[in-house]
Amino acid sequence: MKTTAAEIAPQLAWIAVDWGSSNLRAWGLDKHDHVIAHASSEKGMLSLKADEYEAELHRLVADWLPDSGQINVMVCGMAGARQGWREAAYLPVPTRLDQLSQGAVIPTLSNDRLRVHLLPGLSQTRSASAHFDVMRGEETQLAGLVADNASFSGLACLPGTHAKWAMLASGAVTQFTTYLTGETYQLLARQSVLQHSIGSDDLNDSACRDAFIAAVSEIHKAPATFSSRLFGLRAQDLLDGTLPPGKARSAILAARLSGLTIGLELSGACHACPASEPITLIGNQVLCQRYTLALNAIGYQTQYVDGDTAVLAGLRLAHQALKT
Amino acid sequence: MKTTAAEIAPQLAWIAVDWGSSNLRAWGLDKHDHVIAHASSEKGMLSLKADEYEAELHRLVADWLPDSGQINVMVCGMAGARQGWREAAYLPVPTRLDQLSQGAVIPTLSNDRLRVHLLPGLSQTRSASAHFDVMRGEETQLAGLVADNASFSGLACLPGTHAKWAMLASGAVTQFTTYLTGETYQLLARQSVLQHSIGSDDLNDSACRDAFIAAVSEIHKAPATFSSRLFGLRAQDLLDGTLPPGKARSAILAARLSGLTIGLELSGACHACPASEPITLIGNQVLCQRYTLALNAIGYQTQYVDGDTAVLAGLRLAHQALKT
Structure with missing residues (x-):
């Protein structure tokens, strides 16, 4: 893994984020999908208001960004919950797992260097063989x-x-x-x-x-x-x-x-x-x-x-x- | 139910007490086992030390006592637990329920007007058909x-x-x-x-x-x-x-x-x-x-x-x- 921002920025291709209830982990990846940077914080859904997510993300990854161009940020977890950054509605099962990004929502940011995709969770309604359930x-x-x-x-x-x-x-x-x-x-x-x-x-x-x-x-x-x-x-x-x-x-x-x-x-x-x-x-x-x-x-x-x-x-x- | 101490005392034959974790209920009974008095308090096992039980009991029933003679007080519940007034050891099952008083313990009191019998709980050890268990x-x-x-x-x-x-x-x-x-x-x-x-x-x-x-x-x-x-x-x-x-x-x-x-x-x-x-x-x-x-x-x-x-x-x- 690279250690300095100067080494990371030229190679950064996209950012992966797992944003849960109680913490947030971010990885920077190159064009071969290799991890070249990692950061984390204790700011999860339970300690953030909707308008605080962007600043928190930027605080963690700003140093990784190249001088120009927009970077995609793929986010899973509670940031996409109703009480999170912006709601990415549950996809009902059956759902193909290679199509999650079709249900992603893209919050409007004040900083156009990042393009954030909040991935949806899954839901299941009651049927003869299944019960109500959700995951995110x-x-x-x-x-x-x-x-x-x-x-x-x-x-x-x-x-x-x-x-x-x-x-x-x-x-x-x-x-x-x-x-x-x-x-x-x-x-x-x-x-x-x-x-x-x-x-x-x-x-x-x-x-x-x-x-x-x-x-x-x-x-x-x-x-x-x-x-x-x-x-x-x-x-x-x-x-x-x-x-x-x-x-x-x-x-x-x-x-x-x-x-x-x-x-x-x-x-x-x-x-x-x-x-x-x-x-x-x-x-x-x-x-x-x-x-x-x-x-x-x-x-x-x-x-x-x-x-x-x-x-x-x-x-x-x-x-x-x-x-x- | 009688309403004044003057009416209760001449008829009181014995006292029944259910002394649990969080409260205590006492009944005065006549020689026909009819309830003639009732009192309660929020002083259960969890809020009493071993040396405080006698005073609490006396506070509730002192007015009921006749001028002379000793009154039996039958007590069930957590007062007989190890953390209670004095431990009345569990009787192992099978136990005949008309023989509980054989396992009672009689704490030494400073006041000889009352003779307190703390009834035991029941215990069960593990066997082919049973599991560890207790009740009190x-x-x-x-x-x-x-x-x-x-x-x-x-x-x-x-x-x-x-x-x-x-x-x-x-x-x-x-x-x-x-x-x-x-x-x-x-x-x-x-x-x-x-x-x-x-x-x-x-x-x-x-x-x-x-x-x-x-x-x-x-x-x-x-x-x-x-x-x-x-x-x-x-x-x-x-x-x-x-x-x-x-x-x-x-x-x-x-x-x-x-x-x-x-x-x-x-x-x-x-x-x-x-x-x-x-x-x-x-x-x-x-x-x-x-x-x-x-x-x-x-x-x-x-x-x-x-x-x-x-x-x-x-x-x-x-x-x-x-x-x-």
Whole structure:
């Protein structure tokens, strides 16, 4: 990666931006789509008014710009939400992932050096086989799968606060489902009666890993027991003489809570996938490793795509589509 | 009920107390076990140190006491917890509910006018068919069923923040399970991404009632979908053109969230019960009516016992056992 503005500006061809709720990451790319610059800030949708986006973007990338010409900026994520910079309305599924830029909106800027394209999210209305759902940002990571394989088909999972599962067929999202897994875990671990029992959550320890896997399998087999297994963590903390004391105890219970919440997600999400097909995990490595552990435990194989790699590939696909 | 201390004192035979986490209710009873006095305070376990319980109790009941003699005070609930007045250790199930007073502890008081019996809770360790669990307070409400029918058998449910389901056989609790239903609802409705969509929850409106029943049935059939149906509430709020706007909209979504959380509980709890046997609901009337609506929707019958009536009957049973 180039280190000085003087080196970047002559080669800059376009800019990729992932603009989420709580932060913003920008990459400068050359004409071969190689990353030559990177910048980030903590100014996400939740801390910006609509008229503050342009200045924030300019603050981050102004040094990269060549002396003349207009630079395309491909933006995915919450900047395109109704509460963001300007709304890029959801595209209803099924949607081909190489056509996201057709739904992009171009905000009017005071500075004509940048031409910003806010990519749309995806929506799904209720039908016999589907439920209301929305995504914004994850569709661009999914598009990254299609950038490398135009006819990509299969089940993809993006773990996180609101985990997304999408079925892709020949490069299009046909159906998707969001699970409130990460948020539910955080609320239960930090704000419920369980907060007294739940410690730090790290699967490097083998007892924690075992507890995690056992909980995943248990809930995958019997999702109806989820709510009672939650209180069971508190009771186990009070009664189980076989658990170690102190931090080791609360770490095992944390691993078990994680296994229960992820197991509930998997029991809802995996039935659509034949066990012979690998599930594609997209996201940060540690969390995806946790999902791999869980999925392997219930008989599924996975393949992994780094989240940043995916979003950059998806933005590249959208940028390429501008030219056609 | 008597209104003056002068009328109460000559007739007072014993005192019943339900001492929970956040409040305390005391009743004075005559020798026929009729309630002749009532008092309450907001001083529950969470706001009292161990050495403050006696003074708080005395403050509430001192006026009721006759000039001489010692009065038995039967206490259930969190006052007997480790963090309470003095610990009354859990009795392991199976436990006959007419024998709770055998596990009572009698704290040493500075005032010898009262003889306090702190009743124990129940615990359950892990086995092939059961999971770790605890209850404290609810066992005395269950004992109320046995006070009127010594050989009571059947499935009983005490809805609430931590809903308890207990299987009773011939007057004994053989197994029980706690569901984190009420607490999960509150966390999701008030502190999750759903807080923007969830309004006041009242089933008097028929659209809300229908949404509640539909959600119960949906999750009872497919508990694995629970986590995705949660996020679906947010998506439905964004996308569903058939819902009314404003408060009517958020009330329907609140009813639906309630149906999802209660439905998950029922999918875990009801399979043990033949649909031909009524499920006994114990608690406050409005909440038990909601559970009746939910249980009827999935094919179960209910019978209702008022929560205060149950706890008083349970404390009476424990008081009677002192004499034998």
